Amino acid sequence: MGDPAGAAHHMLTVLPSAERTGPGVMALDLVRWLHRERPGWSHSTLFVGAGGDLDADFAAHGPTLVAGPDAPFREGRRGSRRPLNAVAHRRLRRRLAALGPIDLAHVHCAGSMRAHPALPAARTLLHVHELAVGLDLHLGPVARRHLGAADRYLAVSEAVGATLVDRCPTAAGRLDITSEMADPARSGGPADRDALGCAPDAVVVLMTGVRNWRKAPELFVRTALAARHAAPEMPWRFVWLGGAADGVEAAVAATGLDDLVTFLPHHHEVGPWLAAADVFLLTAREDAHPISVIEAALAGLPVVTFASGGAAEQVRASGGGVVVPFPDTAGAAAALVTLARDATHRAQVGRRGREHATAHLVTEAVAPQVLAALERTAAS
Amino acid sequence: MTTTVVLVPPAGSWDAPALTIEVARGLAASLPAAVAITWWAPGAEDAWLAAHDLTATGLAGRVAVARDTTPPPATVTVHTGLAALDGRSADHGRPDRSSAVGIGRDGVGPFAVEDLVAVVSGMVADATDV
Numbered sequence: 001m002g003d004p005a006g007a008a009h010h011m012l013t014v015l016p017s018a019e020r021t022g023p024g025v026m027a028l029d030l031v032r033w034l035h036r037e038r039p040g041w042s043h044s045t046l047f048v049g050a051g052g053d054l055d056a057d058f059a060a061h062g063p064t065l066v067a068g069p070d071a072p073f074r075e076g077r078r079g080s081r082r083p084l085n086a087v088a089h090r091r092l093r094r095r096l097a098a099l100g101p102i103d104l105a106h107v108h109c110a111g112s113m114r115a116h117p118a119l120p121a122a123r124t125l126l127h128v129h130e131l132a133v134g135l136d137l138h139l140g141p142v143a144r145r146h147l148g149a150a151d152r153y154l155a156v157s158e159a160v161g162a163t164l165v166d167r168c169p170t171a172a173g174r175l176d177i178t179s180e181m182a183d184p185a186r187s188g189g190p191a192d193r194d195a196l197g198c199a200p201d202a203v204v205v206l207m208t209g210v211r212n213w214r215k216a217p218e219l220f221v222r223t224a225l226a227a228r229h230a231a232p233e234m235p236w237r238f239v240w241l242g243g244a245a246d247g248v249e250a251a252v253a254a255t256g257l258d259d260l261v262t263f264l265p266h267h268h269e270v271g272p273w274l275a276a277a278d279v280f281l282l283t284a285r286e287d288a289h290p291i292s293v294i295e296a297a298l299a300g301l302p303v304v305t306f307a308s309g310g311a312a313e314q315v316r317a318s319g320g321g322v323v324v325p326f327p328d329t330a331g332a333a334a335a336l337v338t339l340a341r342d343a344t345h346r347a348q349v350g351r352r353g354r355e356h357a358t359a360h361l362v363t364e365a366v367a368p369q370v371l372a373a374l375e376r377t378a379a380s
Numbered sequence: 381m382t383t384t385v386v387l388v389p390p391a392g393s394w395d396a397p398a399l400t401i402e403v404a405r406g407l408a409a410s411l412p413a414a415v416a417i418t419w420w421a422p423g424a425e426d427a428w429l430a431a432h433d434l435t436a437t438g439l440a441g442r443v444a445v446a447r448d449t450t451p452p453p454a455t456v457t458v459h460t461g462l463a464a465l466d467g468r469s470a471d472h473g474r475p476d477r478s479s480a481v482g483i484g485r486d487g488v489g490p491f492a493v494e495d496l497v498a499v500v501s502g503m504v505a506d507a508t509d510v
Binding site for chain 2: 132136137212213216217218219221222225233246247248250251254256257285286306325326327331
């Protein structure tokens, strides 16, 4: 039996936490879009691990809950914690029942499947936003056991889909691929280099994100050094927005490289930085499909990225940048030099990326595909 | 006896940045195939991260990952952390008194992967001559 077009659902959005991460931002954009396009739907939100910045935004569209210990991570040796976990899941199921009848669960991130045993008798769409780090390294035993329990799956890039099917072969026949999406309003803003402390003639290379092994800030610095070595006449300025101070920042400061590389705290409004930058550089060794790369393309920035995940797929599909093998920092630097030296070429590449992103990667283009996947799930 | 270069990043690789994969890539390109290269990564997470990088670069068949808590025997120990003090103390109190080198020490500048690879290659050549 098919799901009639426009049938109203009570959808439970399930997120790992309410922190302002890519999946959370994407889920919030979707809920806002659904609020406009499907006004008959009602929404509730479950944060599996912890609350955070986005809690109030989701609360504007319906009740929110934080599961905390009621969504256990571990099972213990040989499943020794399973009775305790069952008690926790029953507690969470009672709390969810107080939200009213829920018939559709949109679960973001594989790790959130640790809450699956507590979900109401609703159809479940698992929206996978991660590659091997999320599907192997950080996936807890409870979530791993329930990874195959969703009714349908949505992966944010071809690479994510392949990685998921490799770990969960039963997902193969129930999988759709839709990219991450971005609100173009976040990529706008005036280019005021003065206010950002950038010289008017600087070649500004931007990267945004947390700083840890996955995003590889050390390769960002190595690429900066290689670019300066290859083109010392260029007034390079490499800026990384986001993340807490780390060993890379300390090493840059201790070795007098801060005229070349600047680390700044997270900026909620990244638009002015995108407007001020010349090129976006993604040094992540693994990234499912970062929203920052879509925002950069929407701002008309060429993207230089290592060959990993959705960013590489986006650049290859759009011609809006350069993909180099991981961890070829000299290759990334060579691509930056080519783009920096030829403003016309840079503008052409940026335009291609913007046209592709505007057509395929904005909320208005992607949200209908997610809605179709949700409706297929409801009808499954 | 096999000549072995052991790469030693700081503990806790998720939050402790190091240049290990670039060093491994440089050494794999410059050292003879008979020289063994081992990445010391005790602990499940560090070993997983090392294996991930080696697979991503096609070096999994060239560079071995050692998971033991005691450092593996080395002809040359290479500290791959960003600063001179980074890295497990693999070269202190070792019975084999292997040579050690690292970023920010031994004449190797900060972030200078190519210089480090050249120094290690020279040390390996010397050790092999002996």
